[in-house]
Amino acid sequence: MPFSNDDLDFTYPLPADLKNRPSCYLYIYNRKVVIDPLSLPGTQTILHNDIKDIKTKRIVQYVGSLGKKLFYAIGLESHKDVPYGMQPVFLRDLIGKIDDKMLALAGRAVQLVDFELTSRFCGRCGILTETLEDRGKKCPECDLLIYPRLSPAIIVLVIKEDKVLLARSAHFMSSIYSVIAGFVEPGETLEHAVRREVKEEVGLKVKNIRYFASQPWPFPNSLMIGFIAEYAEGEICADGKEIIDAAWFSRDEIPNLPGKGSISGHLIDWFMNRKEEGI
Numbered sequence: 001m002p003f004s005n006d007d008l009d010f011t012y013p014l015p016a017d018l019k020n021r022p023s024c025y026l027y028i029y030n031r032k033v034v035i036d037p038l039s040l041p042g043t044q045t046i047l048h049n050d051i052k053d054i055k056t057k058r059i060v061q062y063v064g065s066l067g068k069k070l071f072y073a074i075g076l077e078s079h080k081d082v083p084y085g086m087q088p089v090f091l092r093d094l095i096g097k098i099d100d101k102m103l104a105l106a107g108r109a110v111q112l113v114d115f116e117l118t119s120r121f122c123g124r125c126g127i128l129t130e131t132l133e134d135r136g137k138k139c140p141e142c143d144l145l146i147y148p149r150l151s152p153a154i155i156v157l158v159i160k161e162d163k164v165l166l167a168r169s170a171h172f173m174s175s176i177y178s179v180i181a182g183f184v185e186p187g188e189t190l191e192h193a194v195r196r197e198v199k200e201e202v203g204l205k206v207k208n209i210r211y212f213a214s215q216p217w218p219f220p221n222s223l224m225i226g227f228i229a230e231y232a233e234g235e236i237c238a239d240g241k242e243i244i245d246a247a248w249f250s251r252d253e254i255p256n257l258p259g260k261g262s263i264s265g266h267l268i269d270w271f272m273n274r275k276e277e278g279i
């Protein structure tokens, strides 16, 4: 799945005996990934072999390793730091153009540089923070701890016998339907968030909630946690704000769906390939 790959090693801090291994660099500017536009499409286009082209201020973050190679994110603070001939592109525009390993590295690099840029000062007393060994920051005045922010969001495929619940979001282009999703609230379990989101958005109760898979979704810092649930009771009633329309669809009635690359596509593929009733 895009933005996730189990082959990448994110162990942090980097063990001292690995520090002399060959390194590659991702240049990040304004949450965009700097590519050499002449080399697209290809898997190496987001990687740079050195940092000699970066003349001015920069932020260096260790991202992870793959085999014997180490990857570092170089955060550029100004557009004039982008090397001549290279182009910053949105992460979203790289989906399907580079492989999932590179996309996972790029998503992580963007978020680590962003954390560095937004955690320099304590949010409580405004003074400079100190960097801890484990990626965190600490305020020397009030001891506030800051870590890279993740926003967990549930995404759930609801089934009723041989049909699936799909909904049209107010944020989608017309005629595009997808599964139900929403951010987890403070104090909620993931299962609680699934029940609440389905109830809020389409007025249904669900049961037998089962974990499906998860996917980092760096727009800007979500972690999508996918579930499958069964219809329990209620009549569909779209909330009219987040959801404009919702309905049960059988396999041969599936409407237009969002583009591939997200966990919602994998959930719907699971439904399409499901052999028997139940989950």
Ligand SMILES: [Zn+2]
Pocket: 122, 123, 124, 125, 126, 127, 139, 140, 141, 142, 143, 144
């Ligand atoms: Zn403070």
